[in-house]
Amino acid sequence: MSDAKTQIDETVKANDVVLFMKGNKAMPQCGFSSRVAGVLNYMGVEYNDVNVLADDAIRQGIKDYSDWPTIPQLYVKGEFVGGCDIITEMTLSGELDQLFEANGVAYDKDAAEKIREANG
Numbered sequence: 397m398s399d400a401k402t403q404i405d406e407t408v409k410a411n412d413v414v415l416f417m418k419g420n421k422a423m424p425q426c427g428f429s430s431r432v433a434g435v436l437n438y439m440g441v442e443y444n445d446v447n448v449l450a451d452d453a454i455r456q457g458i459k460d461y462s463d464w465p466t467i468p469q470l471y472v473k474g475e476f477v478g479g480c481d482i483i484t485e486m487t488l489s490g491e492l493d494q495l496f497e498a499n500g501v502a503y504d505k506d507a508a509e510k511i512r513e514a515n516g
């Protein structure tokens with residue numbers, strides 16, 4: 397395994413929820429990353445953010461790791477879940493709630509409902 401792949405593998409296995417993004421959760425540097433971080437922040441999810449802009453090897457490595465061409469990328473319990481479009485859809489359909497519940501990830505259900513109400 398390359399250094400980047402090893403680092404990615406260890407990160408997603410050591411942390412329940414990881415978001416590979418541009419910028420960080422406090423200051424996203426891309427609208428797509430901002431949207432996913434915004435959902436997780438609003439839902440009160442505890443997660444690790446990895447800024448791919450800080451390391452080109454991780455930026456390319458995460459795409460190879462998941463075989464997914466873009467960033468952001470959300471991982472739950474070591475599994476790739478999706479990017480911005482998928483996370484948005486899963487938030488609105490309630491599938492993200494189900495995924496968190498199935499994996500014992502704490503989140504604010506009322507906040508999730510508010511997102512759905514505002515976008516229904």
Ligand SMILES: N[C@@H](CCC(=O)N[C@@H](CS)C(=O)NCC(=O)O)C(=O)O
Binds near residue numbers: 466479
């Ligand atoms: N449709 C994508 C949008 C994300 C996207 O297009 N990301 C681009 C621009 S930020 C990207 O990662 N390009 C490759 C790169 O910048 O390395 C999604 O659902 O996540």
